[in-house]
Amino acid sequence: MSKIVKVGNVEIGGDAPIVVQSMTNTDTKNIEKTLEQIEALENAGCKIVRVSVYDEECVKALKEIKKATTVPLVADIHFDYELAISSIKAGVDKVRINPGNIGAKWKVKEVAKVASDHGVPIRVGANMGSIDENYLKKFDDRVEALVTSAMDEVKMLESVAFDDIVVAVKSSDAVETVLANEKLAKLTNHPIHLGVTEAGVYEDAVVKSAFAIGHLIREKIGDTVRVSIAGDPVREVSIAYSILKAVHAVEGIEVVACPTCARTEINVEELAEEVKKELNDMNTSLKVAVMGCFVNGIGEARDADIAVFGTKSGGVVYENGIKVGMVEKEKIAVTLRKMIENRLKGGESIADR
Numbered sequence: 001m002s003k004i005v006k007v008g009n010v011e012i013g014g015d016a017p018i019v020v021q022s023m024t025n026t027d028t029k030n031i032e033k034t035l036e037q038i039e040a041l042e043n044a045g046c047k048i049v050r051v052s053v054y055d056e057e058c059v060k061a062l063k064e065i066k067k068a069t070t071v072p073l074v075a076d077i078h079f080d081y082e083l084a085i086s087s088i089k090a091g092v093d094k095v096r097i098n099p100g101n102i103g104a105k106w107k108v109k110e111v112a113k114v115a116s117d118h119g120v121p122i123r124v125g126a127n128m129g130s131i132d133e134n135y136l137k138k139f140d141d142r143v144e145a146l147v148t149s150a151m152d153e154v155k156m157l158e159s160v161a162f163d164d165i166v167v168a169v170k171s172s173d174a175v176e177t178v179l180a181n182e183k184l185a186k187l188t189n190h191p192i193h194l195g196v197t198e199a200g201v202y203e204d205a206v207v208k209s210a211f212a213i214g215h216l217i218r219e220k221i222g223d224t225v226r227v228s229i230a231g232d233p234v235r236e237v238s239i240a241y242s243i244l245k246a247v248h249a250v251e252g253i254e255v256v257a258c259p260t261c262a263r264t265e266i267n268v269e270e271l272a273e274e275v276k277k278e279l280n281d282m283n284t285s286l287k288v289a290v291m292g293c294f295v296n297g298i299g300e301a302r303d304a305d306i307a308v309f310g311t312k313s314g315g316v317v318y319e320n321g322i323k324v325g326m327v328e329k330e331k332i333a334v335t336l337r338k339m340i341e342n343r344l345k346g347g348e349s350i351a352d353r
């Protein structure tokens with residue numbers, strides 16, 4: 001089991017739940033916009049937010065941002081070790097440094113000293129795209145080069161008695177990401193941050209992240225995750241939870257839906273989206289099936305905790321495989337919510353009456 005690292009009030013590692021994090025894409029100097037995005041991420045369930053710090057003006061902004069939010073903040077640093085130090089002094093909860101570009105050992109040691117004084121952890125985040133050329137020259141195997149580059153930085157931090165470390169090895173190639181993390185997990189018990197970096201536009205990023213993160217989590221590798229998608233980061237959070245739910249790593253309501261066919265009697269896609277949105281905030285593990293007609297609807301109803309299958313005028317609702325009744329189309333989602341709320345309160349299921 002990995003060690004526990006505390007980022008603000010959030011624990012990463014050990015037997016703590018897997019932590020979903022994301023990163024703002026507003027200009028950090030625009031305090032208002034960055035805070036808006038942090039709030040949106042928090043509302044979506046993001047537990048830690050990373051913010052780019054590319055100059056001292058960003059550090060000043062970060063100080064103000066930190067005062068206005070309770071979400072733990074991570075300063076994302078490339079190239080300039082002094083920015084890492086001033087971010088720590090500005091009150092961030094973690095810094096991420098990239099071994100590929102942070103530079104000389106003494107600089108990393110300086111960061112470690114200040115981080116240690118402030119009780120701030122460091123994430124060593126190695127990316128295949130920005131790996132130090134020397135590692136690529138030294139190793140024929142790119143994965144070996146990536147993992148060694150991260151582990152050399154980790155060892156350097158350990159050599160100055162700094163132990164508050166999270167490690168990440170990422171590639172834009174999902175298979176490389178899996179292989180690198182499998183290798184990394186054998187070499188360290190520091191918590192591992194998972195993600196496919198520069199994963200691409202929506203569909204590609206979702207597929208790559210689902211494969212790599214899902215696979216690694218099933219292998220019990222990874223303590224925190226970030227799904228990288230070009231564009232609005234709020235989507236990253238919902239996709240991260242969908243992946244974790246799919247591999248049974250977090251609780252949540254699973255909404256399944258039929259693929260639709262000529263027999264479909266209701267707009268399944270629209271209804272399933274509506275149901276998902278309505279039940280999104282409910283913290284329980286249940287399977288809810290949204291089906292287009294009675295043909296497979298009845299079979300799926302037996303397999304799901306709650307099911308609805310479409311008819312011309314609305315839906316037939318089942319609970320625990322037993323028919324509950326007919327519901328008008330507009331009221332289906334809210335009816336399902338009430339049924340689940342009733343179950344959570346320990347009330348009898350409507351089907352048991």
Ligand code: SF4
Pocket residue numbers: 258259260261262263264265291292293294295296297
């Ligand atoms: S549940 Fe009905 S509508 Fe949906 S795919 Fe099956 S047969 Fe078609």
